Amino acid sequence: MLNPHWLRTFKTLIDIGSFTQAAEKLFMTQPGVSQHIQKLEDMCGYTLIKRQKRSFEITAQGKLVYQYALDIERNEQNLLSKLSFNEPYSGQYRIACSGAFSLLLYPHLVELQKQYPLLTPSVEVAPNHKIFESISVGNVDFGLVTQLPDPIYFDFEVIGRERLCLFVPSEGLCHNIEKLVKLGFISHPDATHYLKYFMSECGHAELSKMNTDDFPISGYINQLAQILTPVANGIGFTVLPESVRKSCLEAQNLMTWDIGKPVYETVFLVKKKDYELPVRCNTVIKLLKGLTCLRGE
Incomplete structure (x- = not known):
């Protein structure tokens, strides 16, 4: 040895x-x-x-x-x-969520760690399908997703909702679909899911009949804090959770195009089927359930 x-x-x-x-x-x-x-x-x-x-x-x-x-x-x-499986305030807990959720949640997780220094977070940022994969193979204890989990493989519960917004440049605000097509779409890892869901739920008759492929791609980036930068500079539009706006340094150059009705995605807390969570995870879940930011407020 x-x-x-x-x-x-x-x-x-x-x-x-x-x-x-x-x-x-x-x-x-x-x-x-x-x-x-x-x-x-x-x-x-x-x-x-x-x-x-x-x-x-x-x-x-x-x-x-x-x-x-x-x-x-x-x-x-x-x-x-x-x-330390049965210790409520010590040990590492592993959570997976989207980049948007990490921006919302991580400051609260840090505050929890200040209260319980031995309770340490491990946060993995990933799109929905990657979160399901990580839970399935045991790389994380639980996750937050906006895609309905398969009850055959996962236990889950509704923990909140988040609002999706269609972001456009504040200069020359779009008023019709033709202008959106002309702008083009800023793509990102969750882009197709967000855009497709937004189009189906916003209640706009013309938009609901379109496909995601109808919008030309004006750019792609996988860094959450940078996705809105081209939009703020007049290059393209995109769909993201409302909370992401706070991460954009040029937020004053952004607007949301409120067409139809507000669009919310349900947030599910999910874990592997029949997996017994460490007691410390319950401490974290209790915190999450009390956060107003997860209720779309």
């Missing part, structure tokens, strides 16, 4: 990239760090780093050992988390 102290020294060195700084972080001397690395290399039987005058470069074998050290650290964290 590889010496865990040598592995920790090696991982720290690779993470920091400096023998001097690694020694400072580990409260060791620089020769002590070098000795740990040499002993680890002797035990592995391979050179793990190529030493140069004032730097070093990790070898192919070194990369494998580094990944091994990461896996050990991750497994230890998972074990400690599982051991």
Whole structure:
């Protein structure tokens, strides 16, 4: 078995990239760090780093050992988390949600951690289908989705709703579908789902008969905070949750085109079928159920 102290020294060195700084972080001397690395290399039987005058470069074998050290650290964290299964205010909980929800929820999760420092969040941002995948394989404890889950594979409940808005430039506000087509659509990971749902639910007779392919693509971006930037600059329109507007630095150049009736998506809290959530997750879920921002208010 590889010496865990040598592995920790090696991982720290690779993470920091400096023998001097690694020694400072580990409260060791620089020769002590070098000795740990040499002993680890002797035990592995391979050179793990190529030493140069004032730097070093990790070898192919070194990369494998580094990944091994990461896996050990991750497994230890998972074990400690599982051991604290029945602890309501400690351990890591894993939640997956959309980027829009992460903007809304994360500040509240941080406040919860300030109250219970040992209760640590792991938040994965993903579209609906990826959230279902992560829940199915056990990468997250639970998620928030706006797509109705399959009851064969998931347990779920309604936890709130979010309003979808059609964002257009404030300059030369569109008043008809032809102008939307001329602007073109700013696409993003959830774009097709949002646009399709908006068109079917807004109550606008002409828009409800159209397909998402009827709008030419004016651009694509997968960074939530940047999706509205081209719209604010007169390039295209898009559909996003209303809350995303707060993340746009040029929000004053945006308007929502309120055609038909307001469109809301139901928000589902979902977990794997028959999966018993750690007690700490119930602490988080109780917080989420009390948030007005999840009720579309």
